[in-house]
Amino acid sequence: MGxxxxxxxxxxxxxxxxxxxxxxxxxxxxxxxxxALYALTYGVYGERKxxxxxxxxxxxxxxxxxxxxxxxxxxLKLLQKEDIVPTSADKFLxxxxxxxxxxxxxxxxxxxxxxxxxxxxxxxxxxxxxxxxVALEVVGILAAGWGxxxxxxxxxxxxxxxxxxxxxxxAAIALLCGAxxxxxxxxxxxxxxxxxxYGFAHFFLFQSPIAWLPFxxxxxxxxxxxxxxxxxxxxxxxxxxxxYFTEYSGMKFAVxxxxxYGSMFMVSAIISIVFLGGWNSPLPNIGPIALxxxxxxxVWGAFWIISKGFFFIFVQMxxxxxxxxxxxxxxxxxxxxVLTPFAFVSFVLTAIWEIYVP
Amino acid sequence: MSNPTYTxxxxxxxxxxxxxxxxxxxxxxxxxxxxxxxxxxxxIAALYVFLSADFIAVTQVVVYVGGILVLxxxxxxxxxxxxxxxxxxxxxxxxxxxxLFLGILAALLFTFYTTNGWMPxxxxxQGSVVERIGFETMSRYVLPFEMASILLLAALIGAAFLARYxxxxxxxx
Amino acid sequence: xDQTLSEFGNVFVFFLLGVVFVAxxxxxxxxxxxxRPNPVKTSTYExxxxxxxxxxxxxxxxxxxxxxxxxxxxVEVVFLFPWATVFRQLGSFALVEALVxxxxxxxxxxxxxxxxxxxxxxxxxxxxxMPEMPASKSTSQRD
Numbered sequence: 001m002g003x004x005x006x007x008x009x010x011x012x013x014x015x016x017x018x019x020x021x022x023x024x025x026x027x028x029x030x031x032x033x034x035x036a037l038y039a040l041t042y043g044v045y046g047e048r049k050x051x052x053x054x055x056x057x058x059x060x061x062x063x064x065x066x067x068x069x070x071x072x073x074x075x076l077k078l079l080q081k082e083d084i085v086p087t088s089a090d091k092f093l094x095x096x097x098x099x100x101x102x103x104x105x106x107x108x109x110x111x112x113x114x115x116x117x118x119x120x121x122x123x124x125x126x127x128x129x130x131x132x133x134v135a136l137e138v139v140g141i142l143a144a145g146w147g148x149x150x151x152x153x154x155x156x157x158x159x160x161x162x163x164x165x166x167x168x169x170x171a172a173i174a175l176l177c178g179a180x181x182x183x184x185x186x187x188x189x190x191x192x193x194x195x196x197x198y199g200f201a202h203f204f205l206f207q208s209p210i211a212w213l214p215f216x217x218x219x220x221x222x223x224x225x226x227x228x229x230x231x232x233x234x235x236x237x238x239x240x241x242x243x244y245f246t247e248y249s250g251m252k253f254a255v256x257x258x259x260x261y262g263s264m265f266m267v268s269a270i271i272s273i274v275f276l277g278g279w280n281s282p283l284p285n286i287g288p289i290a291l292x293x294x295x296x297x298x299v300w301g302a303f304w305i306i307s308k309g310f311f312f313i314f315v316q317m318x319x320x321x322x323x324x325x326x327x328x329x330x331x332x333x334x335x336x337x338v339l340t341p342f343a344f345v346s347f348v349l350t351a352i353w354e355i356y357v358p
Numbered sequence: 359m360s361n362p363t364y365t366x367x368x369x370x371x372x373x374x375x376x377x378x379x380x381x382x383x384x385x386x387x388x389x390x391x392x393x394x395x396x397x398x399x400x401x402i403a404a405l406y407v408f409l410s411a412d413f414i415a416v417t418q419v420v421v422y423v424g425g426i427l428v429l430x431x432x433x434x435x436x437x438x439x440x441x442x443x444x445x446x447x448x449x450x451x452x453x454x455x456x457x458l459f460l461g462i463l464a465a466l467l468f469t470f471y472t473t474n475g476w477m478p479x480x481x482x483x484q485g486s487v488v489e490r491i492g493f494e495t496m497s498r499y500v501l502p503f504e505m506a507s508i509l510l511l512a513a514l515i516g517a518a519f520l521a522r523y524x525x526x527x528x529x530x531x
Numbered sequence: 532x533d534q535t536l537s538e539f540g541n542v543f544v545f546f547l548l549g550v551v552f553v554a555x556x557x558x559x560x561x562x563x564x565x566x567r568p569n570p571v572k573t574s575t576y577e578x579x580x581x582x583x584x585x586x587x588x589x590x591x592x593x594x595x596x597x598x599x600x601x602x603x604x605x606v607e608v609v610f611l612f613p614w615a616t617v618f619r620q621l622g623s624f625a626l627v628e629a630l631v632x633x634x635x636x637x638x639x640x641x642x643x644x645x646x647x648x649x650x651x652x653x654x655x656x657x658x659x660x661m662p663e664m665p666a667s668k669s670t671s672q673r674d
Binding site for chain 3: 364367404407412413415417420421424425426428429432433436486488489491492493495496500503504506507508510511513514515517518521
Binding site: 092093123124133168 | 420428487
């Protein structure tokens with residue numbers, strides 16, 4: 001497995017017919033297609049069905065059997081919808097906002113290892129890059145909110161940005177704990193360090209009892225970073241209509257929507273990579289039954305990381321129908337007076353554990 | 359750097375940096391100026407990548423785009439009637455300004471051309487830059503590392519203090 | 532060096548593809564969708580009411596304070612990431628240095644906390660006083 005590291009992406013990068021880096025484009029296109037497919041199936045149809053079942057409803061049932069063609073109808077609708085630009089809006093920022101948001105969300109996928117054999121860009125500072133590129137989304141949200149010149153939009157954007165930047169502190173410190181356990185910021189290395197024949201027992205979450213603290217802190221903070229419930233005050237439909245994308249329709253709305261689902265998968269994948277082994281199989285070898293060896297490999301790796309990501313997205317959807325929305329003051333209280341101090345505690349404990357406990 | 363593609367991309371980013379910076383200065387719409395800084399910061403981050411300083415490049419994005427730019431945008435957005443005010447970017451003191459500009463430019467170019475050592479270094483960095491930075495902050499630069507923390511503390515207290523006492527006006531929201 | 536550069540080259544390709552995707556999406560939609568704007572349709576949405584004034588108004592300064600505090604801690608985390616990759620080789624010395632570093636900043640957090648900079652304006656719900664009713668006599672006797 002070690003020798004096949006990044007085999008697919010390296011092979012693709014070498015694919016340069018007539019000197020054109022076509023292979024690099026394919027590398028970048030794979031995550032893009034993945035985002036689109038996942039957002040349209042699991043994101044649209046899945047979330048509606050899951051929400052419906054949690055509320056004892058049926059969800060979409062009209063289009064196709066069990067409403068399975070609902071997604072297709074949604075795409076057609078979004079493509080054909082008239083694109084309304086308000087007269088009083090700042091046209092340039094209104095148009096560029098969703099684009100910046102999407103590019104920021106998509107760039108983070110460059111450093112996600114989708115399989116032992118595939119990663120977009122194997123940076124030395126991959127984890128740090130994934131934390132940092134959220135900054136671009138923040139600017140996109142502000143551009144969209146300000147450009148709309150709508151009170152709901154601007155208020156939603158400012159709330160959203162204040163929330164994202166605040167929660168980035170506990171999130172970053174929690175991931176710092178993961179980086180301390182790994183001793184590297186290279187995403188593939190972090191995964192390799194968690195592989196072994198005992199499956200899940202090698203995951204950082206089970207390597208030290210302290211790892212649960214940063215894991216929980218990052219999970220809570222990541223909910224806030226992607227504006228999911230219970231931290232969805234930026235787009236609280238009962239008070240702000242739709243937050244920073246109130247004025248958007250048609251394709252621009254679709255782009256914002258893809259960016260949001262992209263970010264949801266991104267944070268879920270990061271939490272899986274840093275604490276739950278990423279593409280490593282959780283199954284242990286039990287005596288002669290080598291379950292771990294059977295479920296390890298490039299294709300299995302992709303299966304594991306995507307399932308782990310989907311599991312956390314499912315939890316995000318579940319929480320939406322479980323927890324009530326926080327108020328702004330509660331939001332800031334949770335971030336600065338609960339999560340940040342605990343993040344520092346977990347930082348100190350992890351450092352002590354890593355140095356004094358082998 | 360011999361690869362022509364990399365050279366082309368380098369000049370692309372250099373151009374983006376310079377032109378967006380010029381736009382920041384010359385734009386009459388202060389909000390456009392602020393958003394234009396995004397491209398300046400990104401261009402600079404890309405230039406760091408060309409110096410193989412990957413950690414510094416990402417730091418540039420984290421701190422400047424994620425922090426400073428958001429702060430600037432908030433600052434612009436929270437100022438009363440910013441869109442009604444016509445920005446006066448009139449040229450004042452044109453002749454002394456030109457002399458100052460030419461003087462600084464000459465001084466910079468002089469230093470630039472007379473300083474030796476703009477050659478690519480023979481000793482290429484081995485291993486990851488991040489780990490080298492980690493080792494250096496823990497060995498040769500321990501004191502600056504701790505001083506940075508005190509500086510940040512002073513900045514935090516100062517910022518909190520100023521923001522608290524400027525809060526006398528009415529808060530509309 | 533070339534390794535770093537080529538990996539960031541991949542990131543650049545991701546960037547280009549993202550831009551092309553968004554631009555292509557806009558263009559496709561532009562070709563397919565109708566465009567029949569009218570003054571009512573393109574007015575600012577404010578739940579059916581006519582929008583009063585511009586949305587570009589002054590905001591609560593506390594959002595600004597949050598961004599300020601964020602930058603300070605962001606810079607701190609940036610300093611700690613290189614440290615995290617090497618601290619195990621350096622042992623107790625690195626641990627003490629980082630604890631001093633983080634400790635000084637935690638002092639800042641404590642300062643902001645004590646001075647109330649982290650408190651958001653809370654809603655103060657005013658419960659309307661009910662007029663005194665004869666039936667409440669029994670409850671008031673209880674205490």
